[in-house]
Amino acid sequence: MSGPGGMAGAPHQRSMDFAGSAKRLIRRFGPERGWLLVMLLVLVVSVGLSVLGPKILGHATDLVFGGFIGQKLPDGLTREQALEGLRTSGDGGVADMLSGMEFTPGQGIDFGAVGTVLLTVVAVYAGTGLLMLWSGRISARAITNTVFRLREDVEAKLSRLPLSYLDKQSRGEVLSKVTNDIDNLGQTLQQTLGQLINSLLTIVGVLVVMFWISPLLALVALVTVPLSALVAMRVGKRAQPQFVKQWKTTGKLNAHVEEMYTGHALVKVFGRQRESAETFKEQNDALHKAVFKAQFISGIMQPAMMFVGNLNYVMVAVVGGLRVASGTLSIGDVQAFVQYSRQFSQPLTQVASMANLIQSGVASAERVFELLDAEEQSPDPDTAHAERPTELTGRVELKNVSFRYTDDKPLIDDLSLSVEPGQTVAIVGPTGAGKTTLVNLLLRFYEVREGRILLDGVDVAAMSREELRSGIGMVLQDSWLFGGTIAENIAYGTQDATREQVEEAARAAHADRFIRTLPDGYDTVLDDEGTGVSEGEKQLITIARAFLSDPVILVLDEATSSVDTRTEVLIQRAMERLASERTSFVIAHRLSTIRDADVILVMENGSIVEQGTHDALLEAKGAYARLYKAQFAEAVAEVD
Template sequence: MSGPGGMAGAPHQRSMDFKGSGKRLLAQFRPERAWLVVMLLVLVVSVGLSVLGPKILGHATDLIFGGFIGQKLPAGLSKEQALEGLRHDGQGGMADMLSGMDFTPGHGIDFGAVGEVLLLVTAVYGAAGLLMLWAGRISARAISNTVFQLREQVEAKLSKLPLSYLDKQSRGEVLSRVTNDIDNLGQTLQQTLGQLVNSLLTIVGVLVVMFWISPLLALVALVTVPLSALVATRVGKRAQPQFVQQWKSTGKLNAHVEEMYTGHSLVKVFGRQRESAEVFAEQNEALYKAGFKAQFISGIMQPAMMFVANLNYVLVAVIGGLRVASGALSIGDVQAFMQYSRQFSQPLTQVASMANLIQSGVASAERVFDILDAEEQSPEPDKARAERPAESRGRVELKNVSFRYAEDKPLIEDLSLAVEPGQTVAIVGPTGAGKTTLVNLLLRFYEVREGRILLDGTDIAAMDREELREGIGMVLQDTWLFGGTIAENIAYGAQGATREQVEEAARAAHADRFIRTLPDGYDTVLDDEGTGVSAGEKQLITIARAFLSDPVILVLDEATSSVDTRTEVLIQRAMERLASERTSFVIAHRLSTIRDADVILVMENGSIVEQGTHEALLAADGAYAGLYKAQFAEAVAEVD
């Protein structure tokens, strides 16, 4: 595993397609578009009521100020007469300012009218709040459903990915994308979607009312918008690559932790704790640096936007004061405009402050989309058109099969082979000869490059993969158990299997004896690591699982490598009985386990160099004889 040092320049190597990924993320909401339209309409009404609030409240201010001025002036005069009197007394500036206000000389504050306005404002804000709460509920529902559907898409995609994709990806990296990235995406949407729409609607609504009150002050408020956009763009471009790198580093760190936890025994046995800790520290440091840079750079956004907002506030206050002094605006209108100025700059600041969340969420979305965009295995034929063998007998034939993992590295070239029903075929050869690859091709984990593989005369490429694999039982060298009881693990090989059938399969695999010695017998609960049973016992459970599935073809890939010699002999005898009506492929390194095979194939460099029975191959004194002598140390000199 390479250290993080090699990724130092990664943020500059590939810039994330923020726009494209953002559009694709929004497209995920298509099934929820009806609810999103309802949410939008609710938000429009809610924002509209919120925007009207300051204007109505400004009217209350005018009533109070008008009453205060009116009680200072002599009764019996009209507004025009009072203003003319002020100008006659040399108070022209005061007269100009009062000319834009509504007052009646000799009348004080109309508290009844003020109370009605305040009640109206309370009702307006209350309704706006309730509608906002409803919109939030709709948003949460739409987002939860969308993330739910996205998880299902990823799960469905994983089942369609070829084995080659999973071979090239570490488990921790894939798990990080499926869990951490989707969770981060869901949290980002919950925190930003409704608020973002609300902020944008607020900007539009406030802008309309601001132009209604005073076009001049509205233009002054808009002067700072280009500056805000410039700040947001510059900071966003610098922060986005860091968020991409942050989630890459998270995936790498998770992969390392998963590997070290899975193999913690080996790490301790070989004394590699220090190296493991050093790699963890390096990757943790890379994650820290990427996360710090992403948060710090995006964190500059909010204070910068607040500075611009305060600058806008000062400009509006100064020019608004001059407009009041000239009588062009009332104090209530200026008060309302000051509130609108805050309402206008606040959503801009909110949108800017959400930039780090949005960038982080879109970065996670792109990592999830990478999985969804991965090349799938070749499409299945239509169920109705898929070919099926007329009779399941277990005859396997390979005709001129060629395969290679990499284009420039041939592995299997022009391989032909015929296996009759009921035969036990052993495949031996050095590591990398293509033994396991041959089985992977039979199961269609990989597709052949050239040639055909026939099962009972039917090309497996024309068969449905699920139907093909239903007739093949497989036991691997690496055991796989899931969290559950031993009985459930064995029954995994056949849906609806009874307890009697499970126990019968366990007895056939010689697992019954050790299972009954456990405290809860077949109901003993295992975790996914199989803690509580030995490696050999786990192997017996997986063999019992394969026996229970009652397959036409049985594949054993080093299936007895983890059991002791006595158990191995017992399994061989059981397999002889079980394989009497099955075609069996046995991949083995211990040649003592395959002496009774009907035919032994010796593979080297993807080709069959020898085939025959155990005795015939020994008599031929060829590649098989060399392997046999080397294994049993009968002729060390010959091996040399």
């Protein structure tokens, strides 16, 4: 078909906007804000219990250590007397250390109190686990619903995209955005959303408790935070472009694989297996390099953050030991603080290690948003203002129509044409003359730049596309079938058709005979490639589909190009019956198929250079006669 050649398969390039895409992704969760608020509250309680655990466990350590110390001291003394006795005997350092602890001289370990504390810790951690489970369920629900709506939006968007968008994008690239990128986005959200919120809350909660226990140690723990942030920012900045490149390269590779799979017969016929394999190898190598770089760079994050976390642990242990020695803190508090330092560095490491997933997910989201942001076809007029013909008879008028795919390449210029109801109009001309483009304008696959197209006196731009196209049946040179039975394929455009009507349409299209030779007849299941039937048989099925839709206007774009000569003659006769009371547009390269057309339009460079009947155009000895003689000479050469 006529179109902007050379543009298919080139992915749209634009600058990366990580922050903007991330914010836009967050806004997609708007309808789930209620559930997200519940999840946030559950996580706050869960993190609060989790943060209390080490502090409570530290109290158990103090009870054990206090009991151990108490049983070593003489009974009958007070705590202060015991400390004073140690200082008097020259053990001032030990006295300073014990001054920060609770103990009773002469009394051993209170196992009852220790048991109560341990049971409390078990209950706290059990509650934390249950709340985390609940928050995970809420998170999964919110994410699943959001991705579900995103898929719906993408599906709706595809139906609103103009044909020009699909002409400029390879099918594999679009499929990659609709499938791979949305799947990757969903998996990323499932793996990071709940964990990310939990990690951030944990960081805040642990900091609060650390400052409560010891502001000095808390400040020591915070010393490594700027270093952690610097590592995360530097690594993330280098990794993000690689993830964008990874998913763009994935789209290119998918496009190549899809094209080679659908055209594998031609690839083998023309001996292009080696070239195809080399192209695959090049794109696969590019994807391998992009994935390796993205994963390697982002993989640096976790070991770097673990190193920073270990520095934090060492500093807390050293300063905490000094505070215990001075009697400022108890051993239980330092033990809790060491656990808190781990609890503080762990979520930082988790957040940093999730950076690669987040970057990959946002890169996919950016590609999906790129599809959602694509320019849409002009909207239909609303129902109240939409115009419609009083009666569809099939009268078509083109008044001073101009169109071009690109501004610098005119295609159709100031074209006027009038077709009466019931006429068969054949459109011929060299490749690129604008034949298929003329039909695309009638169907509003493209919008005219200037002029008007009228259907029964009504401008098609003032009609809804659905109503316009409901009266037009179309059979293309490239047959299209979907996965389903043959009967379902024939009835695709007429959902309420009965089996008798389906079979009658098949007989009219001369498809009934070969269908009944199949094992399951009309119930034979085809895949979307039509495996099991020939190209000519697939075309007969699509012609039967057009018969069944009973259109007012019939468009045939080389509809018989894939059938044998005998079947072509039979279809021509059937088409004559079908077109007897309908307006028909027939795009043909074989001029022998349009001898009986009421009007033959000869197009060159987007203009009608001749029009008339077959005999009249031959007598004129113009462009049509030259085309006819060229085909006749070609046919003689083939016979010779």
